Amino acid sequence: MDGTVLSLSDVEKIVKTDPGQIRRFGGEFAFSFGSCHARDHFGIVRGPGQKGAVVCNGQVRCSIEPAPAPCTLDEAIVTAVRIRSGEGVTALSGGVDSSLVAALAGRECVAVGLKGSHDLEQARHAADLLGLTCTEVEITQEEIADALPAVIAAIPKKDPVNTSIAVTQYFIARWAGEHGHRRILAGQGADELFGGYARYLASPALEEDLARDVAGLEAQADRDQAVAALHGTYLSMPYLDIRVVRAARAIPAHEKVHDGQRKIPLREVAGRHIPQELAVYGKKAMQYGSGVWGVLKKLARKNGYKTSVQDYINHIGRVEHGH
Known part of the structure; x- marks a missing residue:
């Protein structure tokens, strides 16, 4: 609240003495008291x-409408990471989004991917440059096959893209849970807020595309939190802090993407906190960089679904429901 991290006892006191203050709560939360339920402004944490x-x-x-003092994008990101860095581990893939969070948080990192995958190699390099400890979790085709039923059952939208992203998140969350971490700091939201996807370069209506994708972030958070919950963890997303979202929305779309460059404002901020090499690095999407997408296609072919990963996913879903 107003940049102050509230403890459980602080929240309990507010609930008992002045519940009206809850309307000013920022951050990520979901809790119940008496016959009431409260969830954060953007719905990042699942709950009733x-x-x-x-x-x-x-x-x-x-309504919960936090109103933090106006600040620059740099100040917003630094504050958003600071108030989330008291515990947990950072999911690191080596791109600008996760590298900036990792550097500002200064916490232990974890990277997931198949042996020799792009994300494991880039995360190792980024951690070395940042002077951070990073555990590399090598996953196998067999582990992915074993995880698919639980992942598909948990996520709301069961298509190839969401499934492949969720599988990668599954192994990050599993490692975090096994090592006593409940919070996983992650870079979600940066691509949508700052124009990170390659398709934005050719967009004839960039402002509208960004607005639509930002509106879809709640569904993405629901997917990621559903998988994280399987291991008793949750994802904490500094880029979806209200300060960062408001600062990002104040920047015109053409300043985020132009002349073949993407995420320009974020890279400018990152260049002040991390090595320039990481600030300008263009990384593959999680499902490709980890190698999970390739394995998902291979498993589909192996199980008789040569032309449709979606049919393979549907098959697993039917089996799990006893059909």
């Missing part, structure tokens, strides 16, 4: 009740 509201007996009592 609607996002951004205090709901009591099924009725919205008040």
